[in-house]
Amino acid sequence: MRSATTQSKREDSSMSERQATDATERFVGGGSLPLLDVRDVTMRYRQGRDATITALADLSLHVNAGEFVALVGPSGCGKSTLLSLVAGFETPSAGTIALNGDTTTTRLGRVGYMPQRDLLLPWRRALDNAIAGLQVKRVPRGEARERARALFAEFGLAGFERSYPPALSGGMRQRVSFARTVLAGGDLLLLDEPFGALDALTRADLQRWLLAIWERLHTTCLLVTHDVDEALLLSDRFYALSPRPGHVRLERSVPLPRPRDAGMLARPEVAALKAEMLAALMERSLSEGAAR
């Protein structure tokens, strides 16, 4: 499986039009070019005739290759706006977004996107749902199914390849959706509150599942969430955002070794970090909100 993933990664990167960056350089991390570089991004929407809403204000962040980064913020702070900018659905009003140092080429089709709802096609069996993204990229059906089947085994979905989505539980549907994102994904996966619509138990279950899967896959991820514990458990580094207009208030690395487990969240250094994050999230600087 491991080799299959690296192989797919190589294919995807050869498909995307990378420019100056060397494939090996991205995995070195440290001082090299980040995989995703968001710089001073502002996003304004028109509302009505003359009013505008500023969703994001001078937001900067970066994600290094092989890193799991979380974006935590209160609801309505523009987290999802940022993801849709990174995915390439919209262009920012100001600022730049660079994927592999490339700011100009469209990012549509070059990053994996996983929405909150599973959005599986009810007329396709689970396996054929997982290959949807590969099919858009014109991977032959047989090869796509082969890759999906390998991933199903790894994701604990073996035996459900031929099931239609309504026959699957919410947690399983979300895993099929994640498989689809990983297969379609390119170098960067954008996870837009992927567990937000699930009940608490299923969510906890899937968080632990994603943790284990990610520690094997090591695909670069940018996770948007409002769940503080989820961010601490899963991410290497997180950004805490302010209420609208969203900008970065706090950036911290999570000082936990991998493999991780949920029990580590009880460690004192994590508890201190959580308190710091919560303080940053809850802080109500009225001047800040009013000024922009």
Place this chain on the structure above:
Amino acid sequence: MSDTLRDTAPETTSETTALRSAAPPSPMGARRRSWSGFPLSPWGTGRGVSSQRQSEADAAGIVSTPPRGRLRRIGGLLAVGLPALVTLALLIAVWQWFASRPGADPQVLPTPGAVWHALTSQRALLWKNTVITLRETVVGFTAAFVAGVFFATLIDFSPLLRRAIYPLLISSQTIPIITIAPLVVFWFGFGIVSKAIVVLLVCFFPISVALVDGLRSADPELIKLYRAFGAGRWRLFWSVRLPGALPTLFSGVRIAITYSVVGAIFGEYVGATGGLGWYIEQKQHDFQTPAIIAAIVVTALLSVALFLLTALVERLALPWYHGRRGAGR
């Protein structure tokens, strides 16, 4: 790890087992499935359950009993059809009693027996005219389907075309077909063409509107997801929007098919050289009431047969849709 995860999805196993087990975990689902009477996915499509799922079901201590399921399915069909048959029998009984009461005029209201006699004695003639009507209906309906799908796609692809075509489409439906049919016959003659055009006019609207609405109702989030994959307009249309619109399209087709025979009869009634409508018109001149009612019965049977055929095609084409409704999720 995968074992603990599988435990989080108990519905999945119940989905398959409900169809085959002697003591289904969800008896409601099983009953509703068997009621439908048609094979449902994934079990009923004939390709079978994957061996792994089967072994899982076996491991759960569930005994497969397909014969009993099949019996239940036949019983289910009867349970669906029986109430309608009983109502029909009651109506015929009331009719028989009313038509044979003392002083009743058989010319005004013949008995069911007299109608049956007309039906059998005029069998060959009725059949000949049914074939004519059926041919007109099929030609007209096919033309309506092709035109409906074409215009719906056109409307869907361009907002300008939508504004150009859609209002005309709707206002065309405000013209009663009664006033149009004589003109159509006047323009296109007594042959099949004029009847097919009346059928087309009747069927085109429900089909095109259903497809336009179906295509419009695609989930914007789903479209966003496919755009993130790098999908273009055509890919979106073929992979997401058209398959998603099929249930709505079929609703339109079901409405259209019930109107189609009526449209053909109407065209024949105005002016034709054959067909059930022409037959009824002829018999009216001779006051042959039993033959008229016999032809009406044949017309109704033809419409019902076409409707059932549509429903069958829909079941076969959209197993996922009917499977989902049965599953009650």
